[in-house]
Amino acid sequence: MTIAQTLAAFWNHPAGPKTIHFWAPTFKWGISLANIADINRPADKISLPQQCAITATGVIWSRYSTQITPVNYNLLAVNAFMAVTGGYQLFRKITYDMQQPKPATA
Numbered sequence: 001m002t003i004a005q006t007l008a009a010f011w012n013h014p015a016g017p018k019t020i021h022f023w024a025p026t027f028k029w030g031i032s033l034a035n036i037a038d039i040n041r042p043a044d045k046i047s048l049p050q051q052c053a054i055t056a057t058g059v060i061w062s063r064y065s066t067q068i069t070p071v072n073y074n075l076l077a078v079n080a081f082m083a084v085t086g087g088y089q090l091f092r093k094i095t096y097d098m099q100q101p102k103p104a105t106a
Contacts, residue, residue: 043096058083
């Protein structure tokens, strides 16, 4: 297959750049990259509800992306990455919260 044929196949694919099925997951990579940038953020500054939402979104949409026809590998990759980065941030936050001393009750 020539380069021109490969590019034409990519361009005309049902999940190619002419469709929202390409651009939505492509822009969703920004959320994953922002989560990677937050790895150096102090654990006390991590939002537990936000990371729960990112992790759940990643898990749910990863499953969905394998069930649609044609399988959208860009959607699968971005959501699997979101699930992993969100899970890691959740682990950091929960570990930090568990290590904090409990306030004394009167």
